[in-house]
Every structure is written in structure tokens, then in C-alpha cells.
Amino acid sequence: MSLAIHILACVFGTGSWVAINGLWVELPLIVNVLPEGWDLPSYLTVIIQLANVGPLFVTLMHKFAPGKMKEIVAIYVIISIGILASLLMVFFWKGxxxxxxxxxxxxxxxxxxxxSLVDCTSSVTFLPFMMRLPTKYMTTYFIGEGLSGFIPGLVALGQGSGMIKCVNASKPVNVTTGNFTEGAIVHQIETHYLSANFSTxxxxxxxxxxMIFCLLAFIFLTRVPHKMLHEVQVSNEVLHVSTTELELNKYIPEQPTDTQSFSLHDPRKAMDKAKLAAETQSVLVSTFSKYSKQQxxxxxxxxxxxxxxTNGFLPSVQTxxxxxxxxxxxHLSAxxxxxxxxxxxxxxLFVPKRSLLLLGFLSLVGTVFGAYNMAMxxxxxxxxxxxxxxGAILIVLSWILFSGTLSYVKVMIGVIFRDESHSALVWCGAAVQLGSMIGALSMFPLVNVYDIFTAGDSCNMNCPL
Known part of the structure; x- marks a missing residue:
């Protein structure tokens, strides 16, 4: 049963960003058909950020009307929208x-x-839903989220999306010398995209x-026997509370050993002691299970x-x-x-480390690799x-280590917030979208307005050795 839930959580996670990730990897074929051409990625960037109205609405609902926000119903709605939009895209994308x-x-x-509305809103609905499952399934969910980009990428590679060949082309030009104009043939290398193995x-x-598999996985996850999940969560809570037992003993008043004196001689005092012990335990467990405001x-x-x-600055400049x-x-770096x-x-999943010092260090390491990618x-x-x-090996390794280190950080932060509270996961999803929006909107003018970056052509490398 545990393995089945892991598989369901993974499949559920793949639906979080599979649609948008799929469109990005298919762009080399799409831009050859649609009138916007290679300006299309800039349009997509703006559209994805406009879709953040979805997570903004959900976050505000959780904040100001928590009782009215039906999480499961919201997930059913957004996955259904994703399926319908994907299906309509098959027939009308050329329109x-x-x-x-x-x-x-x-x-x-x-x-x-x-x-985009579906994928952006998944950050503030899918993650909080995983709060219903034991902590170990949160990591499996993140594995599925990672596969939402990897699987479409593999399919696009099999399709031949973006594969090119260098062709020696001849083109007639007019050459003017003084008052005379004569025709000439210029030979140059041109980049041609290869035909795809199957259609867009x-x-x-x-x-x-x-997306349909994501919906089916969600349906089964909502029907996981509550008794089994409850037993797992209770055992986890007991294990967690046992770590604070020594601290509890410092503050809980010593209980009388004489049962008769406890129950007959001073029953009111005994009830006060029991109440104090319960309150002390509640405060201590809360204290040891939470992080400080600064943390x-x-x-x-x-x-x-x-x-x-990962979602804004660097994807814009990978090419x-x-x-x-x-x-x-x-293609290897992608x-x-x-x-x-x-x-x-x-x-x-196997080596979980929640140390904030370690996560901060890994974030710094990932940032260094990201800076190298940005510099290139x-x-x-x-x-x-x-x-x-x-140079080719370094850039491929840099992209791998950039993605790997920061992915580990994101997973462990998700696990931390999963053990904090439901609202912590909602705000975590909001922070994810905020960061993505900041990165994407910051890069948009640099790439599409000021033309700071110049695309390289693997068929025409006219750079000094």
C-alpha cells in the first residue's frame, strides 16, 4: 500500500507543471508554424506571469476565508481545466x-x-493537499514535479524537436563596383531544423x-484509507514527542505516588497539576516543533x-x-x-537534511553555478x-549541478513546511510563485527589449580561437 501511495504521489506531482514545461520543449517546432516566430517565448513569459492571478486568489482565500476554501474541489477544478485546455490545444493550436x-x-x-493558470495554481493547492499524507510522500511528490519537466523533454528528444543540421547554401547577390552592378554567388552555412519524427x-x-493520469492519481489519493494514514501520522507524532520527554520532565510537577492521597485528600490540587502538565506538554511540543520567526x-x-x-532568471538564458x-x-544540458x-x-528521500545552515550553503553553491551559466x-x-x-563539459556540468543543488533545497524546504502547518505550505506555494514572477519579469526586458543576450549559432562560430 505504501508503494502504491508513493507512485500515486509521484504521478500527481507530474501534473503540476507538465503542460507548460511541455510547451517550452516543443517551441522549436511551434515557432516554425505560428506567426510570432521566435518572439513567442517572450509572449509566453508574460502570459505565465499573468496567470499568477490564480495562486493570488487562492492565497487570499486561505487568509481571509479559510473555511470557504475547499481545497479538494479547487484541485478537481484546475486539473479539469488543464485537461480541457490541453485537449483543445491539440486541435486549435495553429488557429x-x-x-x-x-x-x-x-x-x-x-x-x-x-x-499556466493550472500550473501556477498547483503551487498553492497541490502542496497543501500533500499535508494530508505522511511526510515521506512529500519528497515523492517533488520527484514527480521534477519529472514534469524531464518526461516531456525526453519525448521531445525522441520527436527530434530542435535538432538541426548545417547546410552549405548558395545565394545570389548583387555586387556594385563604381557604376557597374554585377551578379555574384555567395556560399554560406545555414542552420536547418530537421523534420520531426511525429507531429506537434x-x-x-x-x-x-x-494530465488525465494526474487526475486519476488525485482521485485515488483522496480515497486512501484514512485509518492507515492516521496510524502512520500518530506513530510519527509519538516519535517526535518522545524526543522532548526529558524536557517535559523538567517542567511537569511531580505526581503523588500515593493513589489514595491523590484522589481523596486533595482532588482539586490533583486536577490543577494534571491541567498544568497538559498545558506544559502542549507548549513544549509546539516550541520544539516550530521555527523562530527569524528562521x-x-x-x-x-x-x-x-x-x-530556477524558474525565472536562468531558464531565459539557457539557449x-x-x-x-x-x-x-x-541538448545534454537540457x-x-x-x-x-x-x-x-x-x-x-534517502538523505534528508533539514539543517538551515546546510540549505543556505547549498543555495549559495547553486547560485555560483547559476552565475557561471549567466556569465556564459x-x-x-x-x-x-x-x-x-x-568548455562544453563545464557548461553541461554547471547546469546539472545548478539544477541538482537547488532542487534538493526546494524539496527539503517543502518537507520543513509540511511539518509546520497547512498554512505554511500555502504561503510556501505563494513564495514559489513570487520568486518565479520576480525572475521572469526581471529577465523579460533584458532578453526581449534591450537585447543584452546574443544567440549563438553552432553552424557559424565566427569567434577568435
Whole structure:
């Protein structure tokens, strides 16, 4: 039964971000069809941030009307919206309409908003729902969340999304010398995308099936025998309380050993002592199971910072940092980086460390790797060690370690808040979305307005050796 719940929690977790992650990895094929072309990623960035209206609404409902927020009903609604939007995307993603005389992919962008609404809102609904299950299943949920990016990435690789070949092309040009103009043939290397092994519609249908599996997993999780979960949670609570037993003995008044004197000579005093003991135990257990306000503030800031890096700052520049090293380096960094996420979650399952000092250190290490990735993106199309295999190996390793270290931090923070309270998980989800929004909106003008980053072309590397 425990293994079955682990599988269900994992499948449930894959539905959290599978739709948007799937669209991102399919972009190399989508942009060749839709009129926005490679401006489409900038549109997606804005749409995803607009979808944060969903988690904002849920968070405010938890704050000001907690009794009216039906969590299970909300999850059913958002997963159903995700399934419907994914299904409609299969048939209408190519649809365009004229706006101000210019064709725009209104169907694709509208359905993307609803998919973003589902994925963003999952941060403040899926996580609090996991509060109903024992702590060990929280880590499994995060493994599924990591797989929500890894699985579509593998399918896209099998599809051949983004695979290119370098073609020697000839193009006629006019050359003017003085008063004379004559034709000439210019030879140059062009980048051509290879034909996909299966259609975009098939890929979108696959995303729809994954959302359906998420719904089925959620249905089964809501029907897990309450008695079994209660027994596990009680045993965990007893184990936790036993760690404070020595401290309790310091404060609980000594009980009389004479049963007769306890019950007959001074019954009121005995009742007061029992009441004091119960109150003392409650206060001490609360004290030992909670973090201080300063520690909680540090953890929430850590959530915002880590998610701003992993969901905002760095994804916007991955192509700029990797493509100058070649197409293979780019695909390896994307695939292995996605694999590092669930890998870190599995490590957290067997080696859970809640030390705030360790989590802060790992966040610093992940930030250093992220800074290296950002620096190589800023130097594109001529980053360091571009013509060396060492450079390609370093950029791939940097992306793997960046994703792995920060994924471990996110998992352990989720476990910490799971043991804190239901509201702590809700605010954790809100902090996740806040960090993601800060990162994405900060990078949008840098990438799409000021053109700070220049894309590298693996077929035309005209950089000095």
C-alpha cells in the first residue's frame, strides 16, 4: 500500500507543471508554424506571469476565508481545466486571427493562459493537499514535479524537436563596383531544423494524457484509507514527542505516588497539576516543533530566491549559454539538467537534511553555478573555452549541478513546511510563485527589449580561437 501511495504521489506531482514545461520543449517546432516566430517565448513569459492571478486568489482565500476554501474541489477544478485546455490545444493550436492587421496565434496564447493558470495554481493547492499524507510522500511528490519537466523533454528528444543540421547554401547577390552592378554567388552555412519524427499534435495529445493520469492519481489519493494514514501520522507524532520527554520532565510537577492521597485528600490540587502538565506538554511540543520567526523569514526568502533562479532568471538564458558550445551541449544540458531535478529529490528521500545552515550553503553553491551559466550567456556568441571540449563539459556540468543543488533545497524546504502547518505550505506555494514572477519579469526586458543576450549559432562560430 505504501508503494502504491508513493507512485500515486509521484504521478500527481507530474501534473503540476507538465503542460507548460511541455510547451517550452516543443517551441522549436511551434515557432516554425505560428506567426510570432521566435518572439513567442517572450509572449509566453508574460502570459505565465499573468496567470499568477490564480495562486493570488487562492492565497487570499486561505487568509481571509479559510473555511470557504475547499481545497479538494479547487484541485478537481484546475486539473479539469488543464485537461480541457490541453485537449483543445491539440486541435486549435495553429488557429490565427488578425489583430490590427497582423496575424496572431490567439488560440494558442489563450489556451496557454489557462494551462499556466493550472500550473501556477498547483503551487498553492497541490502542496497543501500533500499535508494530508505522511511526510515521506512529500519528497515523492517533488520527484514527480521534477519529472514534469524531464518526461516531456525526453519525448521531445525522441520527436527530434530542435535538432538541426548545417547546410552549405548558395545565394545570389548583387555586387556594385563604381557604376557597374554585377551578379555574384555567395556560399554560406545555414542552420536547418530537421523534420520531426511525429507531429506537434501527437506531442500535445501526450501532454493531455499526462494530465488525465494526474487526475486519476488525485482521485485515488483522496480515497486512501484514512485509518492507515492516521496510524502512520500518530506513530510519527509519538516519535517526535518522545524526543522532548526529558524536557517535559523538567517542567511537569511531580505526581503523588500515593493513589489514595491523590484522589481523596486533595482532588482539586490533583486536577490543577494534571491541567498544568497538559498545558506544559502542549507548549513544549509546539516550541520544539516550530521555527523562530527569524528562521521562518530566512526560509521564505530562500524559497523566493531559489525559485527566482530556477524558474525565472536562468531558464531565459539557457539557449544563450549552451548553443555556442554546439547543439549536443545544449541538448545534454537540457536533458541532464532536467534529470538532476528528480535525482536530487531521490537523494532527499534517502538523505534528508533539514539543517538551515546546510540549505543556505547549498543555495549559495547553486547560485555560483547559476552565475557561471549567466556569465556564459552574457558572453554569447563567444563564451569562454568555446572551441574546447572542456568548455562544453563545464557548461553541461554547471547546469546539472545548478539544477541538482537547488532542487534538493526546494524539496527539503517543502518537507520543513509540511511539518509546520497547512498554512505554511500555502504561503510556501505563494513564495514559489513570487520568486518565479520576480525572475521572469526581471529577465523579460533584458532578453526581449534591450537585447543584452546574443544567440549563438553552432553552424557559424565566427569567434577568435
Amino acid at each position: 490565427t486571427t488578425l489583430l490590427v492587421g497582423t496575424p496572431h496565434s490567439t488560440a494558442f496564447l489563450t489556451l496557454t493562459f489557462f494551462l 499534435e501527437t506531442f500535445l495529445a501526450f501532454l493531455t494524457v499526462m 521562518l523569514l530566512f526560509i521564505y526568502l530562500l524559497v523566493v530566491w531559489v525559485n527566482s533562479l 544563450y549559454s549552451c548553443l555556442p558550445y554546439g547543439n549536443l551541449a545544449y 536533458a541532464l539538467g532536467s534529470m538532476a531535478n528528480p535525482g536530487a529529490c531521490i537523494i532527499a 550567456a552574457a558572453l554569447s556568441p563567444c563564451p569562454l573555452l568555446q572551441h574546447s571540449e572542456v
